[in-house]
Amino acid sequence: MKKTPFLTLEKARQIAAQIPTPFHIYDEAGIRENVRQLKAAFAWNPGFREYFAVKATPNPYILKLFHEEGCGCDCASYAELLLCEAVGITGHDIMFSSNVTPEKDLLKARELGAYINLDDATYVDFLASMGPVPETVCLRFNPGGSFSLGNTIMDMPRDAKYGMTEDQMAGAIARLQKLGTRHFGIHAFLASNTTTNEYYPELASKLFLLAVRLRNATGAHIAFVNLSGGIGVDYRPEQPKCDIQAIGRGVRERYERILPPNGMGDVAIFAELGRFMMAPYGHLVSTVLHQKHIYREYVGLDACAADLMRPAMYGAYHHITVLGKEDAILDHVYDVTGGQCENNDKFAIERSLPRIDVGDILVIHDTGAHGHSMGYNYNGKLRSAEVLLKTDGSFQLIRRAETPMDYFATLDCTEFTFHN
Ligand SMILES: *Cc1c(COP(=O)(O)O)cnc(C)c1O
Numbered sequence: 059m060k061k062t063p064f065l066t067l068e069k070a071r072q073i074a075a076q077i078p079t080p081f082h083i084y085d086e087a088g089i090r091e092n093v094r095q096l097k098a099a100f101a102w103n104p105g106f107r108e109y110f111a112v113k114a115t116p117n118p119y120i121l122k123l124f125h126e127e128g129c130g131c132d133c134a135s136y137a138e139l140l141l142c143e144a145v146g147i148t149g150h151d152i153m154f155s156s157n158v159t160p161e162k163d164l165l166k167a168r169e170l171g172a173y174i175n176l177d178d179a180t181y182v183d184f185l186a187s188m189g190p191v192p193e194t195v196c197l198r199f200n201p202g203g204s205f206s207l208g209n210t211i212m213d214m215p216r217d218a219k220y221g222m223t224e225d226q227m228a229g230a231i232a233r234l235q236k237l238g239t240r241h242f243g244i245h246a247f248l249a250s251n252t253t254t255n256e257y258y259p260e261l262a263s264k265l266f267l268l269a270v271r272l273r274n275a276t277g278a279h280i281a282f283v284n285l286s287g288g289i290g291v292d293y294r295p296e297q298p299k300c301d302i303q304a305i306g307r308g309v310r311e312r313y314e315r316i317l318p319p320n321g322m323g324d325v326a327i328f329a330e331l332g333r334f335m336m337a338p339y340g341h342l343v344s345t346v347l348h349q350k351h352i353y354r355e356y357v358g359l360d361a362c363a364a365d366l367m368r369p370a371m372y373g374a375y376h377h378i379t380v381l382g383k384e385d386a387i388l389d390h391v392y393d394v395t396g397g398q399c400e401n402n403d404k405f406a407i408e409r410s411l412p413r414i415d416v417g418d419i420l421v422i423h424d425t426g427a428h429g430h431s432m433g434y435n436y437n438g439k440l441r442s443a444e445v446l447l448k449t450d451g452s453f454q455l456i457r458r459a460e461t462p463m464d465y466f467a468t469l470d471c472t473e474f475t476f477h478n
Pocket of ligand 1: 113250
């Protein structure tokens with residue numbers, strides 16, 4: 059399907075007059091509508107809850123928006139917990155799904171009353187060493203082997219560092235029961251950025267069957283099944299879009315087949331989606347600074363991998379639209395680059411695009427999740443601003459661009475003076 063930006067050239071110019079490019083911009087209306095679609099897809103499950111994966115877009119304005127729509131947040135670090143606390147998201151509105159967990163982080167999660175999702179069985183004693191164990195604890199599962207849908211291998215859980223074996227889960231539950239835990243959740247994240255409607259239902263089926271076996275083995279009450287993240291988005295125009303209603307129906311079908319017949323019709327479904335909630339509702343907006351013609355045609359932007367690392371890190375495709383040339387023919391082939399001294403700092407390689415001129419404003423699509431948040435400062439490149447495009451058409455700066463002084467802020471500056 060053709061990818062259409064949620065921003066026109068006129069709007070982009072209006073914003074850029076106040077907030078210089080590059081910036082990530084997020085579409086409030088799109089975000090809110092998508093949450094409503096997700097909730098509708100799982101409305102058949104009264105306990106359904108989405109815990110937005112904070113790492114995808116760790117900005118309090120975004121977290122507040124999800125909170126207003128009735129979502130919780132999924133955190134994995136101390137700083138992410140502090141973000142939630144600042145927005146007023148506490149207690150069971152937080153899922154703490156961390157791994158290699160420092161004591162300070164776990165203490166903070168406990169202090170906030172978060173659901174704690176243990177990545178390893180040894181963390182039971184770690185948790186118990188901090189005082190009474192929570193009434194409800196979640197355990198992360200790793201089934202080992204490979205994870206397939208039909209004939210397609212989706213991922214290799216046996217090579218993944220996350221979660222514990224089924225035996226370890228049963229042992230952890232038995233030990234937690236002795237310590238006073240009364241309700242359990244089970245969690246697994248087995249494939250990332252899936253674009254088939256079958257991933258969640260297949261994962262759900264595995265976890266529902268596991269829930270029945272664990273209940274049978276330990277007598278434990280399984281309160282929720284956390285399907286975590288992994289629903290993907292159509293980064294490429296030719297890719298299919300996930301149909302969240304079909305996904306909801308697929309999970310429901312497995313649920314009804316497996317859980318109520320085993321006397322487990324009260325299990326709530328939780329999700330920790332990040333990419334699906336935000337990626338399509340973010341654009342990286344950037345201005346063309348430079349063009350050069352050597353062995354290829356290069357277009358150089360004021361944004362670079364510091365603002366969006368996915369192409370450099372994963373070779374990920376992000377669609378590009380030249381604003382004002384949405385319908386122009388794609389009769390040029392460009393490498394679209396940033397200015398880092400790294401040849402992988404390319405947003406697109408040999409991409410067919412319309413003729414581009416210096417000063418053109420480009421939209422790099424689907425940067426709302428794992429975009430700004432993955433940024434870094436290599437080469438002294440500073441990370442961009444974040445802007446919220448509100449439902450009423452107004453816009454708000456929700457994170458200013460970094461300055462050189464931010465880059466120097468962690469140095470011991472008693473010996474050196476920086477002049478901005
Ligand atoms: C990254 C992550 C998510 C979100 O994944 P998406 O692919 O963005 O949906 C959810 N849960 C955990 C534990 C994660 O690490």
